[in-house]
Every structure is written in C-alpha cells, then in structure tokens.
Amino acid sequence: MKKITTLSISALASAMLLMTGCSTNNGSQETAAQSVSITEQSSASEKVGYSLGFMMAEGNKEAVKDLNLDTFEKGFRDGYEGNDSALTQEQMQEVLMTYQKEQEEQFAKDMQTKATENKTAGTAFLAENAKKEGVKQTDSGLQYKVLKEGTGKSPKATDVVEVNYEGKLIDGTVFDSSYERGEPIEFPLNQVIAGWTEGLQLMKEGGKYEFYIPSDIAYGEAGNAGIEPNSTLIFTVELLKVK
Incomplete structure (x- = not known):
C-alpha cells in the first residue's frame, strides 16, 4: 500500500505542477471540494481522494504559494476526466517555464x-x-x-x-x-x-x-x-x- 501511495502522489504532484500555470488569483467562489466533509466513516474512495489531495498540496504549497485552487481543480478535473484542455501542451509548458523563471529571479533578488x-x-x-x-x-x-x-x-x-x-x-x-x-x-x-x-x-x-x-x-x-x-x-x- 505504501508503494502504491507513493507512486500515486508522485504522479499527481507532476499533474499539479503541470496545471498550476493555468491559475489566476480570484479564489472567491466556494468550490464543490470545499463543501465535502471527510470523516473516518467516509468511504474508502473518498478517503483515498482526500488523502492524496492533502498530501500533494502540503508537499507543494511552498513551491507554488499563489496557487488558485479553483482553476487548479478545473484543470485537474479536465485532465483526469479526459476533457479537452483549455491550453495546448506547448502553452502550458511555456506558462510553467515562465513562472519558474520568474520565481527563481525573484528568489535571487530576495536573497x-x-x-x-x-x-x-x-x-x-x-x-x-x-x-x-x-x-x-x-x-x-x-x-x-x-x-x-x-x-x-x-x-x-x-x-x-x-x-x-x-x-x-x-x-x-x-x-x-x-x-x-x-x-x-x-x-x-x-x-x-x-x-x-x-x-x-x-x-x-x-x-x-x-x-x-x-x-x-x-x-x-x-x-x-x-x-x-x-x-x-x-x-x-x-x-x-x-x-
């Protein structure tokens, strides 16, 4: 179980980093995810989904501090459900590379x-x-x-x-x-x-x-x-x- 979870988190973390370039910061609307209640009595699939989401976010929140959760959820759902992407692969890669470069430059200035x-x-x-x-x-x-x-x-x-x-x-x-x-x-x-x-x-x-x-x-x-x-x-x- 540990090996499967680790591999899943790694794959989902890659998906998160791929999708974060689509984000803009409005963050004002309550999403469906925010209304979900998870307890020990929740179903196994609910707890698996929550656990993977929490661990992925906790492990990456310092890397992407301005993540818009609404657009991340939209991108994640589209990718997971096989929907058409709002951006091409080339556009997403360019957005992410630009974001990373800007973050590195800002970090260097701050240091x-x-x-x-x-x-x-x-x-x-x-x-x-x-x-x-x-x-x-x-x-x-x-x-x-x-x-x-x-x-x-x-x-x-x-x-x-x-x-x-x-x-x-x-x-x-x-x-x-x-x-x-x-x-x-x-x-x-x-x-x-x-x-x-x-x-x-x-x-x-x-x-x-x-x-x-x-x-x-x-x-x-x-x-x-x-x-x-x-x-x-x-x-x-x-x-x-x-x-």
Whole structure:
C-alpha cells in the first residue's frame, strides 16, 4: 500500500505542477471540494481522494504559494476526466517555464536583498559589540568573550573536540543547540566554519566562551539551513574534551 501511495502522489504532484500555470488569483467562489466533509466513516474512495489531495498540496504549497485552487481543480478535473484542455501542451509548458523563471529571479533578488541587509546589520552589531566589557577581537574579525576559563588542554585544528553549544542570530533567534538535544557533539575542528576552527583553539578544556562570528568566517553569502546569507552569528560554546 505504501508503494502504491507513493507512486500515486508522485504522479499527481507532476499533474499539479503541470496545471498550476493555468491559475489566476480570484479564489472567491466556494468550490464543490470545499463543501465535502471527510470523516473516518467516509468511504474508502473518498478517503483515498482526500488523502492524496492533502498530501500533494502540503508537499507543494511552498513551491507554488499563489496557487488558485479553483482553476487548479478545473484543470485537474479536465485532465483526469479526459476533457479537452483549455491550453495546448506547448502553452502550458511555456506558462510553467515562465513562472519558474520568474520565481527563481525573484528568489535571487530576495536573497541578495537579505544578504545586503544582513551584512549591514552584522557590521553595525560587531562595531557596538566590540565596545563592550570583556569582548576581544582577533585579526580575522572574530570577537569572543570568556565566560569561564578552562584549565585543560587547547585543541589544534586537526583535533576532534567534544562540545556543548548554542547558536543564535543577532536578533536572538536560536537556530541550533546541543543543549536542546540533550547531548554534546563531537567533530573534527577543521571541518566546521572558520570562526569555530579559530575560536575553539583559543579555549582550554572546561572553558566556556561566547563567540561573535562575522559572516565571512561563518556561512557567508551561501547561508545555511535556518541561516540567511551574510548572517553574523553568536555561539556560546563549552569545550568539554579534546580528543
């Protein structure tokens, strides 16, 4: 059953992406689909139809945020029932290609805007942060503050370290935390962002530092999951062990 459902969803998702180019945004009329009530007591065919529709929409809503559900339903019904298409295959392909190109161009513009804004905000933050008591800065622009000085050994770039940490954006948003996961993490120090590789070599086992990492020694213009391009990052790090 799982294999059939997966294949069906894949095929229907392709149909959805084929039909979305026909949409325009009026979305004001209640469709027949909106009046259908689905419960556990509904027939098997009703539940199958609803399940496929829900999963397909949920999986694609971020890709097509301005989808007109009325015209999508019309296109889906025409295609499924074998009715004549309002547009030729060539027209639909052209519409979809144009839509995709416009979305990609808009995404690139949005990312560039965010990159510029984040770079400006990060530079301003670091300039002010450098004035705070206890904050030191290295030649790379890395800033750090000693919260607790360690007494053990310091790692080299080629060492494996065990740490607890919390990563935040400059607005205070936590994007990653070993504390939340309830366990420390191990990694080779030369396989992380440059700000970490440099910063942890300043520490000793048992120490706890706060690092303020400029974007060019963090994730740069590429960004990362949950991290926009050119974001300045703040990490609180406990160095538990050098291995």
